[in-house]
Amino acid sequence: MTPPHAFKLLNQTHVRFSSGIYDGVAYSNTVQTPLVGPIITADKxxxxxxLNRNQSVTFSIxxxxxxxxxxxxxxxxxxxxxxxxxxxSVLINGSPLPGASPQAGIPLGSIQVGSTVQVLFQAIVVFIPDSHLFENEATLLYSFSTQDGRVVSDSVLSNKVTLEVVPFxxxxxxxxxxxxxxxxDxxxxxxxIRNDGLLPMENVMVYLPLPEGFEFVPGSVVIDGVLVPWIDPASGIYIGYLAPGAVASIxxxxxxxxMPAETQVPFQAIIEYTVNGTVYRALANLLILNITAPSFSVSLGVYPVRASACSSLTYTVTVNNENSFAVDAYLIRLIPQGTVFLxxxxxxxxxxxxxxxxxSGLSLGTLLAGSxxxxTYQVLLRNGKQETGYPQIPNQVEAIYTYRLADGRVVRQNAVSNPVxxxxxxxxxxxxxSAKPMYYEVERSVRFTVCVQNSGNLAAEVTLYRTEYPKGFYLLDPQVNDNQVPSFGVSEGLNLGLLAPGATVKVSYWIYVTDSEDIANELLTQVATRFTARFSSNYEDSTCSGESTSNELILPVDQDIE
Structure with missing residues (x-):
């Protein structure tokens, strides 16, 4: 018989015979029989x-x-x-065949002479057999027609495939x-984690490498619903023993x-465990966390940067929403200390x-993405008595804005402007x-001393005014810095001239009480004295005026006046 690839069978008979001591062979003629039919082979x-449990395997035939x-x-x-x-999962020559199943039989159609068909399909390990092995071979059922019209059916087996299954x-x-x-945030x-194998796992330890910018919250580890605050997750989370089929949650x-350099950061836990004295490592599924880095800025400008005490200040606040989403914003800390809103x-x-x-703040409403x-607004310096000079007027505004994350949470953030x-x-x-002595007596005098000081940073023209005294009280010897001056009237006051920054002027005089009948009034038991300094100063093109009042001196009048 000739090899199958020659597609013919050769047959010849022979006869052995012997005569006496002679042996011989006689051959018949050769008969050729054509071989007709397919030759099917399957390589799997x-x-x-x-394999591991829950792992898929791809078969190729x-x-x-x-x-x-x-x-x-x-x-x-x-x-x-x-x-x-x-x-x-069935593919025939790369094309899917939906609904087909190798167990029910996959129709491959007609396979021509000299052609090849490749079949792929997948299976998954649902449990581990006791032998820890999977053995499998495919069966090909085929039929063909002979030259005389007969239909012949047969089958062939593929080679056997053996797969090893890890028992843990x-x-x-x-x-x-x-x-x-x-x-x-x-x-x-x-x-x-779950032990899906047949063997116990010991010394189970979980590690979670953190991306740049992240840190563990101390005392936040929870194992199987129980808070374990003493565990430092940076050193690993110890689970210990995990029996077959057991589950642990962390x-x-x-x-x-x-803020890290990247806006998408990976998280993937590493689980270390021991089986039969050998240490293994497994990875959890990879997770990607998206980081929202709001780009929201506030800039502040002021005009002028040098001003007189009675000038107004104009502030300009520029708010930029450079995000790809809208925000609701309002401004706070707009009015600096020592000023009032115009x-x-x-x-x-x-x-x-x-x-x-x-x-109390100002709402800007909704700012669209990229808007x-x-x-602008104005403030004035607060009116009132200044005692320690004029400091700088600093200002720095703050914006509070809210936006919604992709997970539905609403976040409130803030942005602080540059200082001005x-x-x-x-x-x-x-x-x-001050006065000395601190009482009035007939035919005696009381000396009054008034100190007027400029503790500001700008010179001022100052006029000092006093309250009026009752009849019988006479003002004598008025002096400015121990120099005699003509008078210190009530209505015209006493001009002290230009008072430089840091300068002090001393004004003094005597009040003499007569024994005339003008004060022979038992109802006059005390006399109050107060002084007022009215002043004006010039800075660049503006003029500021103001006044300052002294402490009040109330001196009793001796009741023995006759």
């Missing part, structure tokens, strides 16, 4: 060849027809117990409490303490906002009065 392979007749084929592959076919398997599934976070990382809080001075994007007082809002300051120039006039 699998990847990977070492390469089918060839090296005969001389085409054949109708059907592939049948009965998977061993523990392997489950993955529906809709750790399943780890991780999740994050949110897919998006922001600076200062706390996110919870949850991990569920939760730990992490905080974004500093009513109806607010303008937002050139539109007046009358009747609004920004002392800018510009606000205005140097204030003005006179600060103070008046202090």
């Amino acid at each position: 392979s699998a990847f990977p060849q070492k 390469r089918i060839s027809n090296t005969g001389n007749r085409s054949a109708e084929l059907q592939l049948q592959d009965l998977l061993p117990a523990g392997l489950s076919f993955i529906p809709n 398997q750790l399943d780890a599934h991780a999740s994050l409490s949110t897919p998006v976070t922001f600076l200062g 706390v996110v919870f990382y949850d991990l569920i 939760r730990v809080a992490i905080r974004l303490a500093a 009513p109806d001075s607010i303008m937002i994007d050139g539109i007046p906002r009358k009747g609004t007082n920004p002392a 800018t809002a510009v606000m 300051a205005t140097d204030i120039f003005g006179a600060v006039i103070s008046v202090r009065a």
Whole structure:
């Protein structure tokens, strides 16, 4: 018989005979019988060849027809117990065949002479057999027609594939409490681990490497629903023993303490465990956390940066929403200390906002993505007695804005502007009065001394005024810095001239009480004296005026007046 690839069978008979001592052979003629039919071969392979529970395996069967007749084929592959076919995974020459199943039989159609068909399908390990092995071979059922019209059916087996199953398997599934976070936010990382194998696992330890900018929240580790605050997750979370089929859950809080370079950061726990004295490592599923880095800025300008004490200051606040989402914003800390808001001075994007007082904050409404809002307003220096000079007027406004994350949470953030300051120039006039003795007596005098001081940073023209005295009380010997002056009248006051910054002027005089009948009034028991300094100062093109009042001196009148 000739080899099959010659597609013919050769046959010849022979006869052996003997006569006496002679042996011989007689051959017949040769008969050739044509070989008609397909020659079907199936080469089966699998990847990977070492499996774990819940792992998928891809089977590949390469089918060839090296005969001389085409054949109708059907592939049948009965998977061993523990392997489950993955529906809709069948591919024939790269094209999917929905609904086909190797266990029910996959129709391959007609395979022509010299052609090849490749079939792929997948299965998953649903449980581990006691032998820790899967053995599998495919069956090809085929039929063909002979030249005389007969239909012949037959079958062939593929080679046998043997797969090893690891007898232990750790399943780890991780999740994050949110897919998006922001600076200062706390996110919870949850991990569920299960021993899906047949052997116990010992010394189970979980490690969670943190990306740049993240830190663990101390005392936040929860194992199987129990808070374990003494565990430092940076050193690993110890689980210990995990029996076959056992499950352990872990939760730990992490905080974004500093902005990392990337806005998408990975989280993937590493689980270390020991089986039969050998240490293994497994990875949880990879998680990606998106970081929202709001780009929202506030800039502040002031005009002028040098002003007199009676000038108004104009502030300009520019708010930029450079985010790809809208925000609701309002401004606070608009009015600096030592000033008062100038009513109806607010303008937002050139539109007046009358009747609004920004002392408690001012809403800008909704700022669309990429939009800018510009606000101007004015303040005046607060009226009142200045005692320590004019300091700078500093200002730094703050914006509070809210936005919604992709997970539905509403976040409130703030942005602080650059600081600005205005140097204030003005006179600060103070008046202090004293008397000696501190009572009036007939035919005696009381000496009054008044010190007028300029503790500001600008010179001022000062005139000192006094209260009027009753009849019988005479003002004598008025002096300025111990120099005699003509008079110190009530209405015209006493001009002290230009009082430089840091200078002090001393005004003194005597009040003499006569024994005339003008004061012979028993109802006059005391006399009050107060002084007022009225002043004006010039800075650049502005003039400021003001006044300062002294302490009040109330001196009793001796009741023995006759």
